[in-house]
Amino acid sequence: MDAAEFYLPDECWECIFNFLNDDDDDNHHRYLKSLSLVSKRFLSITNCLRFSLTIVWYPTRLFLGRFFQRYPNLTSLDLSCYYGDLNKLLFQISRFQLNLTSLNLSNRSTIPANGLQSFSQKISTLTSLKCSKMNSIKNTDLFLIANCFPLLEELDLSNPIRFNDNSNFEDEVEALSLTLFKLQKINLSSHTYMNDQLLFVLFKNCKLLREAIILNCHRITIKGIASAIRERPTLRSFELDRYAVVKLITPHFIDSLVSLTSLDLTSSNISNEFLSSIAMKGLPLTRLVLCNCTGYTYDGILCLLSKSKCLQHLDLQYTRFLNNEHLYDTYMVQLSSFLSNLISINLSHCGKLTKSTLFALAGNCPSLNDIKMEYTLIGKESAENLILS
Template sequence: MKRKRNRISSSAVQSCSQQIVAATLPDDCWETIFRIIINHYDDNHSLRYLNSLSLVSKRFLSITNRLLLSYNVSELNYLRRILDRFTNLTSLNIKGYSSDLNKLLRKISRFPLKQLTSLNISNQPTFPANGLRAFSQKITTLTSLTCSNMHSPNSLNPSHLFLIAECFPLLEQLDLSNPSGGKTYSSSYVDGVEAISLALIKLRKVNVSGFPINDQSLFHLFNNCRYLEEVTLSWCDEITSLGLASALRDKLTLRSLSFSTVKDLEMFSTSQFIDSLVSLKGLTCLVFYNLNISDELLYSIAREGLPLTRVGLLGCTGHSYAGVIDLLSKCRRIQHLDLRYTDFLKDQHVVELSSFLVDLVSINLSCCHNLTPSALFTLAKNCPSLSEIKMEKIGGKAVGNSDSLGVYPQLKSLYLGKNSWLSDKIITKFAPIFPNLQLLDLNNCNRISEGICQVLRKCFKIKHLNLAGCLEVKLLGMNFVVPNLEVLNLSYTKVDDETLYVISKNCRGLLQLLLEKCNGVTQKGMQHVLENCTHVLDYSFKMKKKYKSS
């Protein structure tokens, strides 16, 4: 009895101590702790953890009510409760909403969302003009509006541009990209773009990719928006190099330019365009898509020493390795580099250029068909800050002796999808070399089988694993705990119920499981997952409709 009383007394003391600690910590300390917890997850998963914390006490409920800043609206269920409780929301994402968006926006406008600054209504069949007008009358704090990928023809017409200009004068970011039917240019769009450029005097970032914009509209945009910093102009067929050169001239506020066109392809190395481009002394991001550019353009940028931290030359032609190496050797602060579809790049080139990329954080060399896996290890060895490598659809040869490859703990994300040469023998060499991998994408690598289990055993920090389309992948050998795996994509594989049982036993922390077109899965297999992986909130909706009954 005495021992029992001592145990009870000890437990009571411990409980009392915990309560004292909880009581003595100020709210801002608890708020910091809770933020650390939820920042690990996306918005809707964060909500789940906030709900759990709020059950502890009224004080915790009050603190957690301040923490959810962004919410993805997928259905009306619980929306009223969310908007009533989390009045500090700054961002709403309603893209792809399948019901009446005008009605939804009118409902949202009735809530006291006094700090809401960002609204995303992309992927809609029509532009919700009436809803946005009602929304703007109640919520006047919006600084970011995204309405890209409107589905139906003429879903984003000139009258909608006037509405945006009238209703949201505080906008600093605007995305009008890729409206369906947007390739059909009409002169009436000129007046709409001019209205936006005159009304949105605070505009800093604009994306009009695929939008019917011409040289005149572009001039209005650059000339009237005095604070413009970031412009994305992909696939704007009516813009010419002369028009772009005129708009760019001495636009000293511009920090980021992304551009591509299918018109006037060979005119982007003229002296006029080069002079305008290098006049942008504050330019930190420059991305060209599918343009014919010359070495002279790259030499000129290098000579001016523009403070570039992000460079992309995706699918560009007309230049050579000499221009690329000159640019990279002079612009030494580059952190993000994208050279997809650069067919002249070879392994020896990567050896040379990597010596200039000491600050490199991410690189994309996908579809550089003359590269081999040796380039991957060269980059990891020579770039001490490199955390992300993308090398999909490259050439493949033997990697060599893994004992001499070294260990590179800085690499966190590795994308090697669509590489037919990638086999179990090769991927098992990655495990000891990249011990801190958190994301591994091996989609459509059909020579991968049981080797992935060895990778998971050694790279136990992996959170996101993509094996979609890996037809021979086998996970039955995963007889060990994979503690950190949160996202697993097994779509278009031969995964079956037995495999799902193994996954459910050893991947208890799963948040998302994708099983599209997995014909070997039945309701029984899914039940294993839902019973054992209690945190799963998202799994393939197509799977739910297609699985067979057991």
């Protein structure tokens, strides 16, 4: 047969390669590297399927040019592991015609102001900026980000080590919230200046905000959270501050959660009353995280899950009543009967759970494709029996 009969256009090969992709970026890159060795044609196709690049050494402008020419469809650039002169590198990158939408500058001493200004003047397509775990953040950095990237949809400034001045950041937060009119997701965890008033301003001004992560902010109260959430009906996911006393709930606070589809209460002290109140409101939850939470029992989670028919992702790591009571597997068997739409569940560090829980989940949750049960009794019983025999 003629070889032409077996020919496939590049678009078909791209569809095949994408179909085989397991959605894990690191594995995807290794997978594409293997395919690129098959032929020059496959090399060309896989280069077009590379959308992210991490730079860890100091490249010359000529070397950068070769990279950007080889990968013409790059949209994401990660500089979080680069420890050279970041201002200079950003200036060099800005001299190329790129359609970058995501930039990661985390793990730096300070935000590279000069470099970002040069970058923003040439590359106006950025929609996601991550500056997490910076050694220090100044109040002027918020003004800088707002002025440079007004089209941002995602902003992560989480977990800075310290702030360089004693400003309360009121003007800066207001300017940021008013300028970033497309903002949908923000992470200001460990910004210790954040209080009820600033949270309210942020939620009021960011009309499209859908996800907020503001953990470890001691000045934010339950009352403040409730007022802010009610101001932003578009909000779908909010990770509550673990220092807020969630057990002191009020009807005003519960009413504010009515539109949320994702709720993360990691390491919070909650109560059965709180979970029951959420259940009675009929929140359309698809994701619930109760990792390392205290204060509630089986009765509380049973009430909530029995009313949450749309739940797809559940995290119960370190759940106390699944570690200490003799009915642990029975509890999970009963809970699984309400989780018919579940896609993923994390029961790691629930040390008393056995294969009975695993079988119940497999039988009652037909859509389940991700089960995490590390540090449970699964596998240990068989090993112990083998040793004893």
